[in-house]
Amino acid sequence: MEDPMYSLQDVIRCGLCETPVPPKHCDICHIHLCEACVWKHRSDQSKDHCIVPFKLRGITPKCTKHSTEVCKKLCTKCNIPVCRLCVASSEHKQHYKKDILTLFETKRKLMQKDLQDLEKSIYPKYQEAATNIPVQRADVNKRSQKLTTALDKQGEALHTEIDTIIQGMKSEIDDMDAQHIAAIDRQEDAINRTIPEITQVILDLKRLLDTSDVCLVSKYTSRTEEFRNLPAQFQVTLPTFTPQEINREQIHQQIGSLSELAITFLLDEPQIITDIQTEYRGWPNGLRSVSCLSDSELWTCGGYDNILRLYNLQGELLRSVQTKSGNVTSDIAVTRSGDLVYTDDRDRSINLVSGTQIQTLIRLRGWRPLDLCSTSSGDLLVIMKSDDDDKQTKVVRYSGSTEKQSIQWDNQGKPLYSSDNYSKYLSENRNSDICVADNCARAVVVVSAAGKLRFRYTGPPSTPRESFRPWGITTDSRANILTSDTYNCIHIIDQDGHFLRFIHNCGLQSPEGLCVDSRDNLFVAEYLGKVKKLQYCK
Numbered sequence: 001m002e003d004p005m006y007s008l009q010d011v012i013r014c015g016l017c018e019t020p021v022p023p024k025h026c027d028i029c030h031i032h033l034c035e036a037c038v039w040k041h042r043s044d045q046s047k048d049h050c051i052v053p054f055k056l057r058g059i060t061p062k063c064t065k066h067s068t069e070v071c072k073k074l075c076t077k078c079n080i081p082v083c084r085l086c087v088a089s090s091e092h093k094q095h096y097k098k099d100i101l102t103l104f105e106t107k108r109k110l111m112q113k114d115l116q117d118l119e120k121s122i123y124p125k126y127q128e129a130a131t132n133i134p135v136q137r138a139d140v141n142k143r144s145q146k147l148t149t150a151l152d153k154q155g156e157a158l159h160t161e162i163d164t165i166i167q168g169m170k171s172e173i174d175d176m177d178a179q180h181i182a183a184i185d186r187q188e189d190a191i192n193r194t195i196p197e198i199t200q201v202i203l204d205l206k207r208l209l210d211t212s213d214v215c216l217v218s219k220y221t222s223r224t225e226e227f228r229n230l231p232a233q234f235q236v237t238l239p240t241f242t243p244q245e246i247n248r249e250q251i252h253q254q255i256g257s258l259s260e261l262a263i264t265f266l267l268d269e270p271q272i273i274t275d276i277q278t279e280y281r282g283w284p285n286g287l288r289s290v291s292c293l294s295d296s297e298l299w300t301c302g303g304y305d306n307i308l309r310l311y312n313l314q315g316e317l318l319r320s321v322q323t324k325s326g327n328v329t330s331d332i333a334v335t336r337s338g339d340l341v342y343t344d345d346r347d348r349s350i351n352l353v354s355g356t357q358i359q360t361l362i363r364l365r366g367w368r369p370l371d372l373c374s375t376s377s378g379d380l381l382v383i384m385k386s387d388d389d390d391k392q393t394k395v396v397r398y399s400g401s402t403e404k405q406s407i408q409w410d411n412q413g414k415p416l417y418s419s420d421n422y423s424k425y426l427s428e429n430r431n432s433d434i435c436v437a438d439n440c441a442r443a444v445v446v447v448s449a450a451g452k453l454r455f456r457y458t459g460p461p462s463t464p465r466e467s468f469r470p471w472g473i474t475t476d477s478r479a480n481i482l483t484s485d486t487y488n489c490i491h492i493i494d495q496d497g498h499f500l501r502f503i504h505n506c507g508l509q510s511p512e513g514l515c516v517d518s519r520d521n522l523f524v525a526e527y528l529g530k531v532k533k534l535q536y537c538k
Contacts, residue, residue: 012054016040027052027060028070048084052101059104059212073097079218100214107217108209114224115205122227123198126191129230133188140180143238144173147258150241154256169258176239176261183234183263190231198227229268235500235537237262237478264478266492266537270503273521274533276315280305286527288423289371289472289513291334298515298523298531299340301332308332308342308353313533324351324358330423331371336378343369343382350382350398362401367394375428379404383417383424383436391419395426395434395447407434407451416445416453425472425513430479431495437470437483444470444483446497457481460491460499472514472525476537482522484511490524492536503536 014022015031024033026041027050033041042049050060050072063069063083071081077095086092148170155166201223208220243256278300280287285302292298293310297318300309306328310319323329327346334340340353341361345368352359362369364384372382379399386392393415394408410416417424420440427435432449444457459468469486476482479495482503489504490511503522510527517523522534 023054024051025054025057026050027057056101056104056212059100059214061214072100074100074103074214074218076218079215081214104212104214104217107220110222111205111209111217111220114222115202115209117224118198118202118205118227122224123195123202125230126195126198126227130188130191130195133184133191136184137181140177140184144177147173147239147241150243154241154243172258173239176258179261180236180263183236187231187234194227194231197223201227232265232268233501234263234265235478235480235494237264262478264537266501267535270506270522270534270536272506272532273535274313274531276311276313276531276533278311278315278529278531279307279309279317280529282528286510287512287525287529287531288527289332290515290523290525290531291332291340291513292515292517292523293334293338293340295517295519295521299332299334300525300531301329301342304328308340311531321353321358324360325349330369331425333372333374333380335374335380336376341372341374341380343372345369350380362398370423371425373427376430376432381426381428381434383426385419385421391421393417393419393424395436405451407447410453416447417441423471427473427475427481429475429481429495430477433495435473435475435481437473439469439471439486442466442468442470444473444481444491444493444497446481455497457483457491457493457497457499460502472512474514474516474522476516476520476522478520478537482514482516484514484524486510490514490522503534506532506534508532 011020012022012032013020014034014037016037017034019034022032022034024035024038026033028048032054033051038051050070052059060070060072061081063071063086066083066085069083069085071083073082073087075082075092075095075097078092081100082092082097087097151166151169155163208217211217239259239261241256241258278287280302285304287300288303289301290298296313298311300311306323306326308321308329309317312318323342323344325344325347327344330343330345332340332342341350343350348364348368349360350362350369350372352361366387367384368387369382369384372380374380379397381395381397383393383395392408394406396403397405408416417436418438418440422439424439425437429435433454434447436445438445442458446454448454467487470483471486472484474482480500481493483491485491488508488511489502491502492500494500508524508526511524512527513525515523520537522536524532524534526532
């Protein structure tokens, strides 16, 4: 609807000088004013004036108690407009009063922001989550069918004598499916209950933004934060079937077993359990790596430091070890036996700290070791760069000092990893995948234990690739991959590269190295010197 102020048939003019389209209005004298005439109108001190923007004319109500007065303030305790006589009265004397125009403008800005937030961000997120529900249901059926097929194959080999046992295991699958579907239903119900609420809030906000009723506007309370995070999401550790060779004498034991269905919820707001201040203080010696020796002790190393330090969760320094060569170390890892290993790229060595002794395990030729990790089998995975001009990069698996595997090229003969000088952190996943955080390539590169490329994760959907700068990386007991982003957040993805969520509301500053303990608590090494212990799932 066209504003009459700008109508060609009836142009609004200043009541004093006839200037067209005046931007101001006196709510008491009911006269339109241009900027130049505002001071002239105010100079008439025979009566009170209330100058407001033209579009907010009529915002100043008459006082319900003093009919000759207008209300320029709002009593925040009573939530009613008050005139100057009300302000001076004993009824409102001790109450806090706000300027009506200022309050109105402040609330309008909040409502506009909330409306934009709800329409552009929060509501689409709920829509996307609701759309994903049928996909989750389909995946349940698909995965359970895969398990059922494996059971049928084993049942055929054992013939009729194991039919009863097979049927029992199928019932277990049905029960676990029922649990899984029930969890999905709960999530869908929570989402579907919230979507109408958001829709109603949007409609209410639009109505409020069109009103000049001060009382209605002043009652508005934002619910945006209540809707910002989706209802608790869950992650399922799916059951697997482990067949055994048939032994007719022990038929029941030979069938195999189904692992339990485990539904794990990722916390909407991860909690900081411990905040540990280390000796590192940022440039030039910032904290780079952290590795759990146990659930209560962790090793650390810095970017320009030749000292490796062991801390407990109270931040007490338990032990310091200087590198064998006196050079700075590139990365550290704790082995399955509890020893510490570190890389020294200057003398091209990989070293083992055992007790008070430091032993050089491996010395390279033509290659420099960067980062490393210890695998579940006791091997070492080391990512290294070449000394030549091509600056090649590869991952090598060692058993002791013996090279067992080299991973460098994909199926098309192209490099798997970028050739820059940036550090590349790596970790072995529960399913034996090898995960590399490649900062220069802006990707997490995941290959199978055989070295075949499985996927590259370059950030969540609809996020520009250039905004993703992975650094540290670790994996948890559910085969999730966690990688720190130099943009002060941590990405959680599943073992197939699907984005699950961010950890970005814990005040993280320059997160780099990551590790998890036996209970899946996450330790984050911040470059400025703090290690934060976070709980992100339950």
